Amino acid sequence: MKLKLKLLFGALLHKKLRLLLSLIGIIIGVSALLIMNSFGESAKVKTLAEIETFGPDLFMVISGSARVMAGRAMQTEQMTTLKVEDAQAIRNLPGVKNISPVYTGQTVVRGEGVNLITTVNGVNEEYVAMRNYPLLEGRNFSREEIQTLSKVVILGYKIKSQVFGEKSAVGEKVLVSKLPFTVIGVLAPIGVDASGQDQDDQVLVPYTTAMSALFNVDYLTGIFIKAESTSTLPYLVKQVEELLIKRHKVDPKRKDFSILKAEDLVQAKEQTTRTFSSLVASVSILCLIVGALGVAGIMTLSVNERTKEIGLRLALGAQRRDIFMQFLIESLFITLAGGLIGILLGLILVFILLPAFNYPLIVPVKPVLVSSFLTIIIGLFAGVYPAYRATKIDPAILLKSG
Amino acid sequence: MSEPLILLRDIKKVFVVGKISYEVLKGVNLEVFAGDFLAIMGPSGGGKSTLLYILGLLDKPTSGSYLFEGREVSTLSEAEMAHLRNQKIGFIFQAFHLVPWATALENVLLPTLYRGSITEKDVKRASLLLDRLGLQNKQNLKPAELSGGEQQRVAIARALINQPSLLLADEPTGNLDSKSSQEVVKILKELNEEGLTIILVTHDPEVAKSAKKVKFLKDGVFVEE
Ligand SMILES: Nc1ncnc2c1ncn2[C@@H]1O[C@H](COP(=O)(O)OP(=O)(O)OP(=O)(O)O)[C@@H](O)[C@H]1O
Numbered sequence: 159m160k161l162k163l164k165l166l167f168g169a170l171l172h173k174k175l176r177l178l179l180s181l182i183g184i185i186i187g188v189s190a191l192l193i194m195n196s197f198g199e200s201a202k203v204k205t206l207a208e209i210e211t212f213g214p215d216l217f218m219v220i221s222g223s224a225r226v227m228a229g230r231a232m233q234t235e236q237m238t239t240l241k242v243e244d245a246q247a248i249r250n251l252p253g254v255k256n257i258s259p260v261y262t263g264q265t266v267v268r269g270e271g272v273n274l275i276t277t278v279n280g281v282n283e284e285y286v287a288m289r290n291y292p293l294l295e296g297r298n299f300s301r302e303e304i305q306t307l308s309k310v311v312i313l314g315y316k317i318k319s320q321v322f323g324e325k326s327a328v329g330e331k332v333l334v335s336k337l338p339f340t341v342i343g344v345l346a347p348i349g350v351d352a353s354g355q356d357q358d359d360q361v362l363v364p365y366t367t368a369m370s371a372l373f374n375v376d377y378l379t380g381i382f383i384k385a386e387s388t389s390t391l392p393y394l395v396k397q398v399e400e401l402l403i404k405r406h407k408v409d410p411k412r413k414d415f416s417i418l419k420a421e422d423l424v425q426a427k428e429q430t431t432r433t434f435s436s437l438v439a440s441v442s443i444l445c446l447i448v449g450a451l452g453v454a455g456i457m458t459l460s461v462n463e464r465t466k467e468i469g470l471r472l473a474l475g476a477q478r479r480d481i482f483m484q485f486l487i488e489s490l491f492i493t494l495a496g497g498l499i500g501i502l503l504g505l506i507l508v509f510i511l512l513p514a515f516n517y518p519l520i521v522p523v524k525p526v527l528v529s530s531f532l533t534i535i536i537g538l539f540a541g542v543y544p545a546y547r548a549t550k551i552d553p554a555i556l557l558k559s560g
Numbered sequence: 561m562s563e564p565l566i567l568l569r570d571i572k573k574v575f576v577v578g579k580i581s582y583e584v585l586k587g588v589n590l591e592v593f594a595g596d597f598l599a600i601m602g603p604s605g606g607g608k609s610t611l612l613y614i615l616g617l618l619d620k621p622t623s624g625s626y627l628f629e630g631r632e633v634s635t636l637s638e639a640e641m642a643h644l645r646n647q648k649i650g651f652i653f654q655a656f657h658l659v660p661w662a663t664a665l666e667n668v669l670l671p672t673l674y675r676g677s678i679t680e681k682d683v684k685r686a687s688l689l690l691d692r693l694g695l696q697n698k699q700n701l702k703p704a705e706l707s708g709g710e711q712q713r714v715a716i717a718r719a720l721i722n723q724p725s726l727l728l729a730d731e732p733t734g735n736l737d738s739k740s741s742q743e744v745v746k747i748l749k750e751l752n753e754e755g756l757t758i759i760l761v762t763h764d765p766e767v768a769k770s771a772k773k774v775k776f777l778k779d780g781v782f783v784e785e
């Protein structure tokens with residue numbers, strides 16, 4: 159069996175450098191295709207996860223105008239018109255399940271000699287449950303703590319890890335903007351949500367404390383609202399918008415607030431991903447075509463060089479279809495070898511690149527299947543012409559003395 | 561007398577190149593019996609190789625009748641012709657035509673590839689053939705590592721591996737020095753004495769002398785010297 163394979167395909171390994179060269183196009187094409195497909199698959203998972211993290215029945219009112227840029231909600235203009243009373247008015251609308259006023263700012267958190275610049279979110283006692291934040295340890299704010307402007311804090315996972323390491327943090331003191339706060343809870347790791355914010359790199363404090371003690375303001379930066387169900391969300395969004403327009407007495411065309419849903423945030427990002435994928439898709443298809451032409455070219459060259467071998471095989475009893483199959487299989491072998499290397503290379507790169515770009519790691523089963531399938535098609539496509547040429551060799555070539 | 565191994569009647573071969581046609585064989589008649597050793601001589605371009613090529617079932621004549629072992633060749637399918645080439649006919653060429661990436665032993669085994677599977681018996685037989693032709697120590701060398709005479713002996717072993725009834729040789733000594741030529745001629749003579757039918761094309765009168773019969777092909781027909 160081994161001998162049989164050697165006698166059929168020994169010529170393949172005879173010129174190793176050339177074999178390698180003919181593989182390059184296929185390798186690049188297949189790995190590019192695999193990477194592109196894997197990013198696509200991963201992006202889908204990521205989008206769903208981000209909507210989940212944000213909450214599909216959640217939306218936020220942002221003070222001033224906000225725009226979604228590259229998947230991030232960017233506040234483009236600060237306003238001082240959104241007040242705690244607005245939040246109270248919204249709470250009375252039918253269909254509101256939970257609501258939390260939000261004041262977001264940047265601050266320095268200091269503990270155990272470590273200084274960290276992070277986002278501080280002033281919220282109420284409903285916020286943690288609205289966002290489905292899991293607690294690693296400790297507890298949520300009480301209503302009383304919110305009302306009494308308590309200096310208590312819930313740490314995001316990264317902040318806790320960087321300050322306290324593996325130790326428990328509950329009951330410890332940290333300085334937030336130089337004021338002492340007691341840690342009452344720590345959030346479990348969450349990741350990035352649809353707004354593009356790393357939910358592990360933040361601290362939560364009562365909004366009342368944030369407005370008075372930390373930032374000394376009388377307005378909010380936003381309001382988080384949870385609808386009673388995902389289906390009533392669009393209606394509620396409209397109601398909130400009308401209510402705020404009335405309360406702020408603004409022109410509906412020149413509102414002093416914006417409303418963002420998880421979908422709005424994700425849509426913009428999907429658009430970017432899609433543009434990127436189609437670009438990579440065309441490039442990798444191009445690579446594959448070049449790779450296929452490369453294999454076809456190398457095989458044609460090989461046929462031209464091996465006319466004597468072909469004539470000899472015919473003289474020794476081969477039929478033309480044996481010759482055709484031999485060369486077709488050689489092309490297929492080259493392409494498959496290139497495809498296999500390309501898939502392995504692609505997988506390695508996928509496992510490096512996905513985490514590097516903050517994409518969830520997936521096992522790209524479908525992309526691997528697609529790449530393998532395309533490789534076989536290309537191998538056949540690239541092999542038919544050289545194999546056909548090989549069958550046209552006249553064995554009379556053997557009778558020349560050269 | 562028994563039936564001839566080869567019977568040619570008025571064989572003609574016309575090559576058409578563009579609009580011009582060349583009649584290379586113009587009515588060749590030939591009878592070859594089992595055990596014959598025939599040398600064909602003649603001027604260059606006389607059609608010797610073309611004739612050998614038809615005899616070896618690598619091409620069909622334009623007209624005329626060719627009976628191989630009593631079967632009319634023109635009625636055979638491509639598969640049947642390939643089968644006969646594989647089983648009944650051995651070829652030796654002026655330029656040896658060994659495959660460069662295979663060892664001597666593997667080259668000898670090449671014809672068994674087209675017979676079906678390669679068995680242990682085949683490998684043993686190939687090895688014995690190489691021994692017999694004085695290449696016992698060179699079975700695992702590549703053609704590039706062998707001298708011309710050695711390469712031609714490997715080619716002879718390859719021609720014999722499937723135990724053919726006919727050996728066709730086109731100027732087998734054409735690329736060899738006189739010592740290697742003599743060795744090859746000696747081997748051919750021995751094989752013929754053991755019963756193998758040989759048809760040999762040569763320009764060398766010394767080589768032709770070893771044959772039992774010599775014929776001259778000139779301008780597409782056999783002529784008397
Ligand atoms: N496939 C072909 N197409 C066209 N012409 C051919 C073909 N094969 C052979 N010929 C022509 O047929 C003639 C006879 O060629 P052949 O090779 O049989 O001669 P030869 O007797 O073997 O000569 P040499 O002694 O030089 O080998 C030559 O003129 C050659 O050009």
Ligand SMILES: [Mg+2]
Pocket residue numbers: 557608609610730
């Ligand atoms: Mg010739």
